[in-house]
Amino acid sequence: MRVKTLSLTQFRNYDQATITPGEGVTVFVGPNAQGKTNVLEALHLCCIGRSHRTSRDEELIRWGADAAKVHIETEQQDGTHEVTILLSRSQKKKKQVRIGSRSAERIGELMGHVCGVLFSPEDLQIVKSGPAERRRFIDMQLSQLHPAYFYALQRAQRALIQRNALLKEIAKRPSLAPTLDAWDEQLAAAGGDIARMRRHAVELLCETAEKTHASLTLGREALRLRYVSQVADAQDPAQALLARMRAARSEDLRRLTTTVGVHRDDILITIDDKDARTFASQGQQRSAVLALKLAQLDLAWKERGEAPVLMLDDVMSELDPSRRRQLLERIDRVQTFVTCTDISDLGGARHSAVYHVENGRLSL
Ligand SMILES: Nc1ncnc2c1ncn2[C@@H]1O[C@H](COP(=O)(O)OP(=O)(O)O)[C@@H](O)[C@H]1O
Ligand SMILES: [Mg+2]
Incomplete structure (x- = not known):
């Protein structure tokens, strides 16, 4: 599977942003609290209809805005898939999913259109927590x-x-x-x-x-x-x-x-x-x-x-060089989204595009 475009509108600290990732590794680099994880969160929302870090959808809507929208277009073996997620503070239906141009009746219809695996430092809790x-x-x-x-x-x-x-x-x-x-x-x-x-x-x-x-x-x-x-x-x-x-x-x-x-x-x-x-x-x-x-x-x-898409949120800097290498070797044929605070965290890995993230704005 490959993501062709991902658009965020009034999502977290983004007014409007569109990403057109390449086949390989797309990097989001920038200081803390600029909006790197927010991009992955939007992608994750398209995979299973919820954030990986909050169960309260209204947190995803930009402060001061009434509604947020995430739109994704993916290319899969069976063709193009398009998914739109609309989140609203005021409408009766707080979360709406559209598959192509059709409104889904249940969130479950979303499953399978976008498939991704997210890896972040908090995942250590899978082993450590209850x-x-x-x-x-x-x-x-x-x-x-x-x-x-x-x-x-x-x-x-x-x-x-x-x-x-x-x-x-x-x-x-x-x-x-x-x-x-x-x-x-x-x-x-x-x-x-x-x-x-x-x-x-x-x-x-x-x-x-x-x-x-x-x-x-x-x-x-x-x-x-x-x-x-x-x-x-x-x-x-x-x-x-x-x-x-x-x-x-x-x-x-x-x-x-x-x-x-x-x-x-x-x-x-x-x-x-x-x-x-x-x-x-x-x-x-x-x-x-x-x-x-x-x-x-x-x-x-x-x-x-x-292959699903892989999202690596701030994990590269936490891995030692040999594990980093092992990880990157394995993801050779997987479209990957990586966030880091410094491009050197990638340890020289090949990447197809680098977005600089600053205060909810992306620049190539
Ligand atoms: N609903 C929201 N509306 C506007 N800004 C938000 C919202 N939620 C979080 N933010 C802002 O997003 C930033 C955090 O983004 P994040 O992607 O987690 O940062 P990082 O680049 O460190 O991964 C913070 O500046 C935070 O204030
Ligand atoms: Mg982050």
């Missing part, structure tokens, strides 16, 4: 590749909110208890789909990440990923979830929260069989994240049959 960060990582990846996953996630999230609200309601009016059945079923059905896909994706990611990591560490360390879930090994995860949910009902009613479900899932990341979250050094954690991100790229590439 399970929520790792779920977010796998959710972003799977949503983008499979709209069905995105919809299952939406269903599960809604059912979970409803079920938790109902648990509190039942505390006041116990006669409502039987109405939990319907939510249990919905939550288990959506959760079953999610568990199946997460399990499969983690297996595939593990295979690739393990190999990449071995080459990053010259074969000295072994990285592994394992899907951790209450129903990780279940033949029929939906059935298993339902059974567990029923068994946990009295506990849920006591704790006023849903204790069973894929919202408790995790991915265990180990280096030489030790939990990387607690036992790995900062350097080891960095290698693990790099391996994970490259595996994410590979997996998206394989599943789609063409």
